[in-house]
Amino acid sequence: MTYLTVGKRLLWKMERLHRCISMTKVERWLGNKLRHCCKKEMEKTNMHHPGLTGLQNLSNTCYMNAVLQCLSSLPPFMELFLSGKGSTALQKGNDEFATVFGHLMSEMRLGKRDMISPEAFHSVFVRRHPSFCTSTQHDAQEFLICVLDELHKDFKESSQRRNKTGAEARGNVSDTSIITDLFEGQLSYNITCLRCKTTTARPESFTVLSLPIPSRTKCSLQDCLKCFFRQDTLTQNNQIYCSWCGTNQDATVKAIVTTTPEIIIFHLKRFAWQDWGRKKLSTTVCYPLSNLDLSPYSNMSSSSNAQYSLRAVVNHAGRLDYGHYTALCKHSDHWHRFDDTEVTRIPDSSVQTDTAYLLFYTCQGH
Numbered sequence: 001m002t003y004l005t006v007g008k009r010l011l012w013k014m015e016r017l018h019r020c021i022s023m024t025k026v027e028r029w030l031g032n033k034l035r036h037c038c039k040k041e042m043e044k045t046n047m048h049h050p051g052l053t054g055l056q057n058l059s060n061t062c063y064m065n066a067v068l069q070c071l072s073s074l075p076p077f078m079e080l081f082l083s084g085k086g087s088t089a090l091q092k093g094n095d096e097f098a099t100v101f102g103h104l105m106s107e108m109r110l111g112k113r114d115m116i117s118p119e120a121f122h123s124v125f126v127r128r129h130p131s132f133c134t135s136t137q138h139d140a141q142e143f144l145i146c147v148l149d150e151l152h153k154d155f156k157e158s159s160q161r162r163n164k165t166g167a168e169a170r171g172n173v174s175d176t177s178i179i180t181d182l183f184e185g186q187l188s189y190n191i192t193c194l195r196c197k198t199t200t201a202r203p204e205s206f207t208v209l210s211l212p213i214p215s216r217t218k219c220s221l222q223d224c225l226k227c228f229f230r231q232d233t234l235t236q237n238n239q240i241y242c243s244w245c246g247t248n249q250d251a252t253v254k255a256i257v258t259t260t261p262e263i264i265i266f267h268l269k270r271f272a273w274q275d276w277g278r279k280k281l282s283t284t285v286c287y288p289l290s291n292l293d294l295s296p297y298s299n300m301s302s303s304s305n306a307q308y309s310l311r312a313v314v315n316h317a318g319r320l321d322y323g324h325y326t327a328l329c330k331h332s333d334h335w336h337r338f339d340d341t342e343v344t345r346i347p348d349s350s351v352q353t354d355t356a357y358l359l360f361y362t363c364q365g366h
């Protein structure tokens with residue numbers, strides 16, 4: 001029952017009482033009660049500020065809800081959909097996915113409802129990705145990659161259609177979009193042949209950085225990063241072909257970040273192959289809420305573009321094939337927990353969890 005209904009019922013009661021007998025004491029009591037209810041109702045309305053919209057679970061779609069909440073809390077990404085920049089970038093054509101996604105994001109950020117159904121978005125998504133059609137639990141990271149990929153395709157195609165004549169004339173059709181501009185970083189794998197010492201660089205782009213967890217009990221995000229960026233030696237069956245030597249040779253390989261993205265997403269590899277099969281690692285990974293410095297892993301001279309703040313977390317609680325996804329997102333400087341339709345404000349101290357699976361950081365320098 002809402003406070004407003006309580007208020008209406010009290011008014012009705014007051015009227016009825018008034019008709020019978022003048023009961024100043026009762027009136028005063030009811031009047032105070034009514035004022036109190038109205039005040040509470042107003043506080044409740046003020047409390048509901050944009051962005052705090054729960055999402056209905058469409059049968060095991062908590063993986064989708066958690067990822068959508070995280071995406072909707074990333075300011076540079078949301079700007080695309082809320083400022084109209086995104087719809088301007090789209091042109092009529094094969095842009096159904098980006099349109100339905102943008103619509104859902106605006107409803108989540110600007111709507112006044114406590115919860116909404118992501119059904120329209122979900123039906124377009126599963127049409128493009130039928131493997132997500134089943135009502136079994138799906139992997140949040142796989143879903144996230146598919147969403148970013150679909151958005152990239154829609155935005156890229158629109159910009160290509162717009163620039164068609166110019167780009168084709170130059171023989172140079174860009175493979176970037178406003179999505180890759182925000183989420184895509186570049187790595188360089190530097191491979192050194194241990195015989196002739198020649199180093200070759202193999203560039204690779206990434207939108208989600210999958211990090212190994214180097215401990216079974218407790219470690220830090222920095223430990224995971226150090227593990228990912230450490231130098232490995234490739235020998236025996238893993239030797240690489242060296243074009244200078246003309247044969248397979250032992251080699252060292254080391255990754256380095258050559259372009260840091262504005263939004264960086266880390267995937268903690270909790271679902272790992274171990275011993276007899278896939279296992280879930282329940283390692284506690286400690287991560288900073290701000291000042292995450294990526295400059296030790298980057299070749300950039302300035303570190304101003306390598307400092308990051310945490311904006312959102314996808315948690316996975318439970319076992320490998322039987323669990324529940326929730327999200328922690330920062331809106332207007334306050335953290336909130338999103339559990340499908342339930343939205344709860346939480347203190348900063350609750351943002352560190354043992355179940356973190358995906359971490360969304362935004363660059364502090366932008």
Ligand SMILES: [Zn+2]
Pocket residue numbers: 193194195196197198242243244245246249
């Ligand atoms: Zn060589």
